[in-house]
Amino acid sequence: MRGDELGQRSETVRRANLAAIVRQLHTRGPQSRSTLVSRTGLTRSAIRGLIGELAAAGLVSERAPAPLGTPGRPSPMVRLNPERAKVLALEIAVDSLAAALVGIGGRVVAIDRVERQRGHTSVEEVAADLAELARRVVPVGHDASTLVAIGLAMVAVVRRDDGLVAMAPNLGWKDVPLGARLASALRTGIPIVVANEADLGALAEHRRGAAVDVDDVVYISGEVGVGGGIIVAGQALTGVAGYGGEIGHMPLNPTGLPCHCGSFGCWETEVGERALLRRAGHPVDGGGAEVDAVLAEASAGVPRAREALEDVGRWLGTGLAGLINIFNPELVVLGGLLGRIQPYVAATVAAEVDRRALPAPRKLVRIVPASLGVDAPLLGAAELAFEPLLADPAAWFGARGVVPELASA
Amino acid sequence: MRGDELGQRSETVRRANLAAIVRQLHTRGPQSRSTLVSRTGLTRSAIRGLIGELAAAGLVSERAPAPLGTPGRPSPMVRLNPERAKVLALEIAVDSLAAALVGIGGRVVAIDRVERQRGHTSVEEVAADLAELARRVVPVGHDASTLVAIGLAMVAVVRRDDGLVAMAPNLGWKDVPLGARLASALRTGIPIVVANEADLGALAEHRRGAAVDVDDVVYISGEVGVGGGIIVAGQALTGVAGYGGEIGHMPLNPTGLPCHCGSFGCWETEVGERALLRRAGHPVDGGGAEVDAVLAEASAGVPRAREALEDVGRWLGTGLAGLINIFNPELVVLGGLLGRIQPYVAATVAAEVDRRALPAPRKLVRIVPASLGVDAPLLGAAELAFEPLLADPAAWFGARGVVPELASA
DNA sequence: ACAGTTTGAAAGAAAGGAACACAAATTACG
DNA sequence: CGTAATTTGTGTTCCTTTCTTTCAAACTGT
Numbered sequence: 001m002r003g004d005e006l007g008q009r010s011e012t013v014r015r016a017n018l019a020a021i022v023r024q025l026h027t028r029g030p031q032s033r034s035t036l037v038s039r040t041g042l043t044r045s046a047i048r049g050l051i052g053e054l055a056a057a058g059l060v061s062e063r064a065p066a067p068l069g070t071p072g073r074p075s076p077m078v079r080l081n082p083e084r085a086k087v088l089a090l091e092i093a094v095d096s097l098a099a100a101l102v103g104i105g106g107r108v109v110a111i112d113r114v115e116r117q118r119g120h121t122s123v124e125e126v127a128a129d130l131a132e133l134a135r136r137v138v139p140v141g142h143d144a145s146t147l148v149a150i151g152l153a154m155v156a157v158v159r160r161d162d163g164l165v166a167m168a169p170n171l172g173w174k175d176v177p178l179g180a181r182l183a184s185a186l187r188t189g190i191p192i193v194v195a196n197e198a199d200l201g202a203l204a205e206h207r208r209g210a211a212v213d214v215d216d217v218v219y220i221s222g223e224v225g226v227g228g229g230i231i232v233a234g235q236a237l238t239g240v241a242g243y244g245g246e247i248g249h250m251p252l253n254p255t256g257l258p259c260h261c262g263s264f265g266c267w268e269t270e271v272g273e274r275a276l277l278r279r280a281g282h283p284v285d286g287g288g289a290e291v292d293a294v295l296a297e298a299s300a301g302v303p304r305a306r307e308a309l310e311d312v313g314r315w316l317g318t319g320l321a322g323l324i325n326i327f328n329p330e331l332v333v334l335g336g337l338l339g340r341i342q343p344y345v346a347a348t349v350a351a352e353v354d355r356r357a358l359p360a361p362r363k364l365v366r367i368v369p370a371s372l373g374v375d376a377p378l379l380g381a382a383e384l385a386f387e388p389l390l391a392d393p394a395a396w397f398g399a400r401g402v403v404p405e406l407a408s409a
Numbered sequence: 410m411r412g413d414e415l416g417q418r419s420e421t422v423r424r425a426n427l428a429a430i431v432r433q434l435h436t437r438g439p440q441s442r443s444t445l446v447s448r449t450g451l452t453r454s455a456i457r458g459l460i461g462e463l464a465a466a467g468l469v470s471e472r473a474p475a476p477l478g479t480p481g482r483p484s485p486m487v488r489l490n491p492e493r494a495k496v497l498a499l500e501i502a503v504d505s506l507a508a509a510l511v512g513i514g515g516r517v518v519a520i521d522r523v524e525r526q527r528g529h530t531s532v533e534e535v536a537a538d539l540a541e542l543a544r545r546v547v548p549v550g551h552d553a554s555t556l557v558a559i560g561l562a563m564v565a566v567v568r569r570d571d572g573l574v575a576m577a578p579n580l581g582w583k584d585v586p587l588g589a590r591l592a593s594a595l596r597t598g599i600p601i602v603v604a605n606e607a608d609l610g611a612l613a614e615h616r617r618g619a620a621v622d623v624d625d626v627v628y629i630s631g632e633v634g635v636g637g638g639i640i641v642a643g644q645a646l647t648g649v650a651g652y653g654g655e656i657g658h659m660p661l662n663p664t665g666l667p668c669h670c671g672s673f674g675c676w677e678t679e680v681g682e683r684a685l686l687r688r689a690g691h692p693v694d695g696g697g698a699e700v701d702a703v704l705a706e707a708s709a710g711v712p713r714a715r716e717a718l719e720d721v722g723r724w725l726g727t728g729l730a731g732l733i734n735i736f737n738p739e740l741v742v743l744g745g746l747l748g749r750i751q752p753y754v755a756a757t758v759a760a761e762v763d764r765r766a767l768p769a770p771r772k773l774v775r776i777v778p779a780s781l782g783v784d785a786p787l788l789g790a791a792e793l794a795f796e797p798l799l800a801d802p803a804a805w806f807g808a809r810g811v812v813p814e815l816a817s818a
Numbered sequence: 819a820c821a822g823t824t825t826g827a828a829a830g831a832a833a834g835g836a837a838c839a840c841a842a843a844t845t846a847c848g
Numbered sequence: 849c850g851t852a853a854t855t856t857g858t859g860t861t862c863c864t865t866t867c868t869t870t871c872a873a874a875c876t877g878t
Contacts, residue, residue: 007449008422016417040416072855073843166769216649239737240625243770250731263765322659328648356672360566360575361652481824482874
């Protein structure tokens with residue numbers, strides 16, 4: 001349902017076709033016209049007209065064809081012009097802030113990340129720091145008209161409609177209208193979208209990482225907290241307000257520890273960073289350095305470290321089994337901390353999943369580490385910021401303003 | 410993504426618009442042309458042409474307008490012709506078999522249900538019984554050409570593509586190609602779709618029951634087992650092979666009882682029928698009669714029955730909290746046994762959910778009993794069987810065969 | 819009875835893609 | 849080295865579908 005109930009007009013077709021071409025180029029990179037013909041199923045003439053319109057708007061350009069050794073006239077390469085449309089991606093991570101300027105097609109023009117003290121910080125302070133970082137990434141005198149949107153990833157429960165940060169435990173924020181605050185700190189009217197870090201990590205892995213071409217994905221981002229980004233039939237699961245995907249707070253252990261969310265025995269309390277460090281006998285607030293120490297110990301054969309990883313692996317497998325039963329995903333992607341420990345726990349996880357998941361969905365799922373590393377949420381923020389442009393390029397460049405008018409004169 | 414990557418042709422628009430009209434009429438009942446104009450956003454002329462085509466194919470008919478007391482020319486009512494397109498819906502429930510003949514628009518022409526012995530039964534036996542039941546519901550001499558498809562609901566893990574029954578615990582089936590078996594028992598070439606009972610219950614509640622107009626729904630069907638049907642952004646969550654939604658097998662209790670699925674401590678072992686009966690001190694295989702006895706005891710104030718319901722309510726709330734965090738649904742619908750006990754456990758469930766779910770999604774969700782009763786899966790099977798017709802009516806009635814050609818002569 | 823309102827009907831216009839014919843650019847092959 | 853085969857871009861014509869506009873029809877309210 002949803003779109004099915006609305007009527008379509010003939011103009012819709014052109015918009016959809018322009019969007020199909022732009023999305024193809026954005027997700028799968030530069031390609032020849034004839035490739036576009038076969039991928040979209042449109043005719044050569046249709047592609048010609050559409051590309052002409054996109055080229056007139058400056059969004060794409062055609063280059064000399066790459067000779068590929070087959071008979072027939074070579075087809076010119078079509079590529080998006082990353083200079084023409086860019087987004088600013090921002091991230092508030094637990095230990096760092098990051099910013100990147102990304103051109104359409106996914107090219108990272110500039111990227112910067114600075115360390116951040118853990119713990120509570122005021123909204124104003126963070127917004128100012130982010131603005132400072134943004135200015136470093138966006139060159140002075142940069143043509144503001146090519147900046148399409150701003151995307152922000154953060155560890156928080158975020159409402160999709162307006163970017164309200166309902167809860168950011170590690171920052172101590174509650175019900176903060178971050179989008180608006182950031183707009184004033186950056187002194188800009190460009191649209192700002194805010195979203196959960198794990199949701200954006202999932203989006204990035206789906207577009208550019210381990211989950212390309214996979215339409216049913218459970219992405220798990222394990223850091224201090226455990227977040228999830230879930231892709232169902234190729235679409236991000238947001239829920240009714242955008243709060244969806246909080247898999248870290250599945251109740252799993254009735255005799256478990258209290259969780260900062262107010263509940264207890266959440267998955268997060270068994271597989272999060274603190275859980276690993278606690279079990280390994282390291283300071284629970286030690287952060288990434290202590291995690292590295294645990295992994296080093298495990299490699300060296302220290303029993304307590306190995307047992308700690310075993311325990312985490314078992315709980316990880318238990319939770320995964322539930323998610324696999326619920327979502328029947330094709331792929332589970334482990335990001336962040338969970339991606340890093342994956343080599344150590346893969347066997348334990350697989351055994352536990354074997355034991356506890358239903359055979360039918362179990363057989364079809366693969367469990368892999370994430371491939372984009374720490375920048376996944378940042379890249380996801382860029383992807384999200386591009387989304388309106390990808391969904392309707394015509395709306396962005398003023399649709400019927402610059403028709404090619406090829407052979408009228 | 411998905412459809413976004415394919416190009417659209419102008420013909421697509423007409424198909425989509427025909428589908429929009431048929432779906433409107435199917436889900437929201439007969440309505441005037443002018444209502445269709447405003448609901449679809451199409452113009453009067455477009456609607457006229459499309460309705461004309463549907464009428465020429467016999468799928469819709471126009472009746473005299475209902476005078477509604479407002480100024481202006483009254484608009485004729487458009488209604489689907491349930492005689493023109495019907496589906497046969499079948500259900501294999503735990504205690505019964507059922508069949509219904511349903512016309513497009515949702516009218517139930519005939520319905521029948523027979524008791525069934527619990528326990529393992531051979532595929533041939535069940536298929537023969539279903540065929541017998543189907544013949545009772547489909548009148549002799551019924552015009553076979555108007556039968557669009559056959560839908561079957563059953564308690565099983567079912568693959569969507571081909572209706573392979575991967576696992577049906579209460580019947581003892583494994584990897585049964587039920588669709589094919591049924592086709593030969595019914596001696597028909599009509600397409601047969603098989604799906605999980607809970608998925609179809611969710612579909613029915615979404616179309617005709619408690620979840621109408623709600624696009625993010627978690628439906629929970631509690632019987633002997635606990636199944637789930639989940640609707641995300643208006644679409645059923647199927648997963649990569651259609652096994653999705655098996656929420657009954659979320660691991661919740663690490664010290665729980667073994668589950669027939671091979672795991673232990675599954676949600677089902679705490680909130681299923683047997684769990685309730687066990688806690689209340691009734692024979693666990695007593696079925697619906699014993700459940701009624703427990704509820705009667707609870708009403709009479711028998712402590713053990715009340716405590717049993719309390720316990721089930723608490724576990725129900727615990728699992729629900731996890732699902733609410735994961736899906737951020739607008740509505741949770743409790744079906745089957747869980748719907749029946751809802752009046753007794755609502756307060757306990759709400760309290761437990763309050764305690765264990767994140768506040769942001771918790772605030773937005775409502776928990777309600779199902780409204781369609783025992784026939785929900787059967788009606789859902791009908792809806793699923795209609796789906797291809799609703800998605801592309803033109804393909805069904807031969808598209809360009811019977812163009813109205815209104816004013817050509 | 820008459821004005822006002824809403825709707826259906828019909829014809830023309832606009833827009834977009836498909837089909838087709840032809841030209842161009844490359845490889846394959848003798 | 850030249851010709852055939854192949855693939856692709858170009859340009860024209862045609863078809864499809866919806867929208868716009870205009871007018872007539874049917875109803876309400878005064």
